[in-house]
Amino acid sequence: MGVKGIKRTEINEEIRDREVRLIGPNGDQLGIMSASQALDRAVSTKLDLVKIAPNAKPPVVKIMDYGKFRYEQTKAEKEQRKKQKVIQVKEIRLSVTIDEHDIQTKARHAIKFLEDGDRLKVSLRYRGRQLGRKEQGLEVVERFSDIIKDYGSLDRPPKYEGRSLIAFYSPKKK
Numbered sequence: 001m002g003v004k005g006i007k008r009t010e011i012n013e014e015i016r017d018r019e020v021r022l023i024g025p026n027g028d029q030l031g032i033m034s035a036s037q038a039l040d041r042a043v044s045t046k047l048d049l050v051k052i053a054p055n056a057k058p059p060v061v062k063i064m065d066y067g068k069f070r071y072e073q074t075k076a077e078k079e080q081r082k083k084q085k086v087i088q089v090k091e092i093r094l095s096v097t098i099d100e101h102d103i104q105t106k107a108r109h110a111i112k113f114l115e116d117g118d119r120l121k122v123s124l125r126y127r128g129r130q131l132g133r134k135e136q137g138l139e140v141v142e143r144f145s146d147i148i149k150d151y152g153s154l155d156r157p158p159k160y161e162g163r164s165l166i167a168f169y170s171p172k173k174k
Contacts, residue, residue: 010051011066012039015059023052023062032058085117089168094124094144096137103140107147110169114152120169127163137165145169 015035022030022038025047042049042063050069053060090113092106113120122144124137141158145167152169159166 009066010054011048012042015039015049015051015061017059019058020051020061021056021058023060025063035061038063087117087119089119089121091121091123092144094122094140096124096126096130096133096140098140103144104147107144110144110148111151114148114169114171117171119155119171120148120152122158122167122169124165125163126165131163134160134165141165141167 015038017035019032020035020038021032022041024030025045030041038061039049045063047063048066049061050064050066051059052062090110092110092113094103094106098106110120110122122141124141126134126137130137138158145154148169151172153172155168155170157167
């Protein structure tokens with residue numbers, strides 16, 4: 001591994017294989033030859049000899065401009081990272097005694113999270129004597145689920161974990 005996790009590509013004199021399959025600068029097959037012969041051909045065209053398939057039998061080398069090759073490689077990696085979507089888990093906390101307006105507000109936030117492509121964790125914490133009336137908390141979570149059902153699908157139904165009731169939702173595919 002080279003700098004910043006980029007695999008180190010063997011070039012020019014670093015290629016020590018006895019035989020290599022040579023590809024010309026225009027992509028044409030030039031045949032199997034010794035590494036020194038391939039290097040002589042690369043030097044005569046004022047380009048680099050780059051090992052592009054080290055695991056092949058024999059290894060494949062190509063005559064090319066190594067600086068341009070590295071530039072295009074890093075450019076392609078940046079483009080791939082840009083297209084990646086990092087999925088986060090956003091959390092909405094409810095309570096047993098939540099008011100109707102508050103549940104609507106939290107549902108709006110939850111819908112925004114789901115539309116952005118994030119997963120959603122809904123947790124309801126029981127306090128004190130509320131543990132004796134667990135069905136009230138379940139009703140709150142079900143009411144909340146009805147509001148957001150068009151935007152997210154239930155991954156894991158509400159489940160008790162200690163003093164909390166927890167459910168997970170993922171965004172619906174469009």
